[in-house]
Amino acid sequence: MQAETARHTVPGLSRAKKQSRLAGLVRELKRNRHYYILIGPYMLIFFTFTVIPVVVSMGLSFFYFNMLEFPRFVGWQNYTRLFLDDDIFIIALKNTFIFALITGPVSYLACFLFAWIINELSPKIRAFMTLVFYAPSISGNVFFIWLILFSGDSYGYLNGFLMRYGFILEPIQWLTNEKYILSIVIIVQLWLSLGTSFLAFIAGFQTIDKTLIEAGAVDGIKNRWQELWYITLPSMRPQLMFGAVMQITASFAVADISIALAGFPSVNYAAHTVVTHLMDYGTIRFEMGYASAIATVLFLIMIGTNLMTQKLLRKVGE
Amino acid sequence: MTYKLWSAFRIRRRLNRSFTVSFILFAFLGVFGCFSAIPLIYAVNNAFKPLDELFIFPPRIFVRNPTLDNFYDLVALMGNSWVPLSRYIANTLLITIIGTAGHILLASMAAYPLAKYRFPGSRTLFSIVVLSLMFSGHVTAIPNYMVMSWLGWINTHASIIVPSLAFSLGLFLMKQFMEQIPDALLEAAKIDGASEYRIYWSIVMPNVKPAWLTLMILQFPMLWGSDGGSFIYSENLKTLHYALGQISLGGIARAGVGAAVALILMIVPITLFVISQSNVIQTMASSGMKD
Known part of the structure; x- marks a missing residue:
């Protein structure tokens, strides 16, 4: 781990740096995959029925929508x-x-x-x-x-x-x-x-x-x-x-x-x-x-x- | 030694209330305790009152000649109806048991990594959960209906069960409670070669039993009292709570039966609370929100 960071801090092209940061994130995600699997089911349901609806509701508030016709934008x-x-x-x-x-x-x-x-x-x-x-x-x-x-x-x-x-x-x-x-x-x-x-x-x-x-x-x-x-x-x-x-x-x-x-x-x-x-x-x-x-x-x-x-x-x- | 005892005694004396103040406080507690308990006691007694006592005036709280007639009437009434009472009970039990057990499982699965580890997104996700404690489900009612109809879940029990699995208060309490588990315990298990899933299942879960019961006591009454809302319209899928509503619409003629159903509806969550009370209080001790 230490050797790796040392290699990345070698002054080099910014592209390489960016790539390494992305690679670092991927590695981080991979290392923690068990945790994502554990929180996954809960978060899936939580986002579907709580988080996304709040956002959708805010968005819909700028539309005229009666469940039959396509929503029409009406601003404020x-x-x-x-x-x-x-x-x-x-x-x-x-x-x-x-x-x-x-x-x-x-x-x-x-x-x-x-x-x-x-x-x-x-x-x-x-x-x-x-x-x-x-x-x-x-x-x-x-x-x-x-x-x-x-x-x-x-x-x-x-x-x-x-x-x-x-x-x-x-x-x-x-x-x-x-x-x-x-x-x-x-x-x-x-x-x-x-x-x-x-x-x-x-x-x-x-x-x-x-x-x-x-x-x-x-x-x-x-x-x-x-x-x-x-x-x-x-x-x-x-x-x-x-x-x-x-x-x-x-x-x-x-x-x-x-x-x-x-x-x-x-x-x-x-x-x-x-x-x-x-x-x-x-x-x-x-x-x-x-x-x-x-x-x-x-x-x-x-x-x-x-x-x-x-x-x-x-x-x-x- | 004597000095120590004396000073302890003095501290206690100084901070103890006078008799009058204690008396006023406990009288206050008693009065409001009655305010809180009388409607419930009355509801319990009503279920055992024969018809003539139900309508007696002035009303009595306690029953004089207890009878089980109301319950027999209930069984007879529901036996004749198109959907038998057992069906409503089965629906309610199905929703309540799957919903509660699933919620405890999913919430504790999600709470374990959030309580014990830092990984990209963990803090953000938990803040969103805390933020969601700050508004009620009414806010999301309209998009929820659209999501349900898009999933094709309208008029199925899934429309009641699935959203309740991700009730945010449960995750919050579970996570706060899990933070008390010593890290050393988890590390020891890891050194012994246990996978994360095994640690969760064999080490974390047995240690948070009080929190299970708390999640149960919060989730159970909610689902037990669910009337299907706007999602369920088939009579054979409706719940006991809905049936109670229909019965009490029968007015005076159904007052006795209505009281019997009300007793059934309220006695189950209250009994559960009596059984699990000390565990619930233990969990609530860790419920606090940190700055």
């Missing part, structure tokens, strides 16, 4: 229509940001806070409480239970309860009244939101080096808050960043719950989100170019928010 028209002519998209965008600004931070803090408290419990109770908080997020469609709770007639549990104790006289149409839909979807979304990041935080708390906490106490840390800020949070920073990504992505992608609770489309688009708008154009109206523009906007919002949050979280505990 889809985007100008989206932001200037589509009132419903603006409603969807506003709702999505309200959702994300509430469910994102609240669920993130809830994951952290509950993990923090649970960490103080004995292992058996800890395991049980973890299950209690995590179970909703893996129990599939059980959120239909909330439909019964918020049912619009006087047999709906919430209505029944409020009427029985005289808070209201007539049943409230919880799921068809614009005033309440958004809040209800947010509550149910929060109920479901203690997922992967919650587990990551619990794990993070369990792996904190105990000697660090003792050392901190010797160095003059006065209370739990200082301990949290100067020791716990910095030690957990990797988990915090991972959790942030999970929660942010989930909070911008609210759609299934909105559809299950408020219908599709919801009354006066009160629970319409960017994702349901995308579904509307993609699976009902077949305006694929326009839907791709919506998807691209969603992609940029998600990536942008995530990268920004990552930057912020790097400052924790400094």
Whole structure:
């Protein structure tokens, strides 16, 4: 190996150099071929169903395409229509940001806070409480239970309860009244939101080096808050960043719950989100170019928010 | 010695919360625990309620006279339908088992070189995977449909199974977990003449069992709850989740049966989590994102 490099560094023609670099790359590829074979199957599927579709979607957003005719290039028209002519998209965008600004931070803090408290419990109770908080997020469609709770007639549990104790006289149409839909979807979304990041935080708390906490106490840390800020949070920073990504992505992608609770489309688009708008154009109206523009906007919002949050979280505990 | 003990005691005292604060915190945990658990407890109880209790007002969370009628009704109802219930269950099991096992296999195969070696493209590929955690599948829904139809996979189970094999969170967690395997172990195997594939299969895989279970617990509920989406339209290929949707559309008359199916749907992922919890937490400890 050494002899070879020595030979190539002999001053010579640039062509020979280029060739040797290419040869070096080929050799490098050959040497690592086992690794490429191992990652191959995964990457093939990953690129086919995730990476290439993102690129295709961005490309399609500049075309008019209805799945039947050949795509026609329209430039920025889809985007100008989206932001200037589509009132419903603006409603969807506003709702999505309200959702994300509430469910994102609240669920993130809830994951952290509950993990923090649970960490103080004995292992058996800890395991049980973890299950209690995590179970909703893996129990599939059980959120239909909330439909019964918020049912619009006087047999709906919430209505029944409020009427029985005289808070209201007539049943409230919880799921068809614009005033309440958004809040209800947010509550149910929060109920479901203690997922992967919650587990990551619990794990993070369990792996904190105990000697660090003792050392901190010797160095003059006065209370739990200082301990949290100067020791716990910095030690957990990797988990915090991972959790942030999970929660942010989930909070911008609210759609299934909105559809299950408020219908599709919801009354006066009160629970319409960017994702349901995308579904509307993609699976009902077949305006694929326009839907791709919506998807691209969603992609940029998600990536942008995530990268920004990552930057912020790097400052924790400094 | 006494001094040491005393100082340790003082540190603990100083950092322990007062009783009131602990009480408030645990009360807080209790209240939200109830908020989290009651809908699930209610769903479980519903499945065992006879019809008169299902519609009782004011409603009760706990069942008084538990009965299995709802499950018998479910079997009877599905026995009469064009597609028997067993078919939906078989479809769901097929998708879930192949999808989960395949995902664990492919993700760990890809994670091993990414975690342990540097080779041209390895860092770029992994950054793309991390970046893909930052957006949801909705973004790619439209091109995905076109890819499926181009591959001729519309209305086959492959359209659900294959994309789920390359779920990026699984690769990410597996790779982070594999980084803990000591290099010395791998080098020892190499000196003994083991090929990369053998190292992967006989040394790396047995050491990452907790990560298998984690990938399972993340992948399983997703596939188990899959309703076929826009890819599957033949009734005999549809999933249990879809059948549940159809049953609950039956409204009041089907409320009991619907509750029974809901119980079946939710109990499987929850049981799996109970079994694998400690392993999952162990894996999550390495889930962090480095700067």
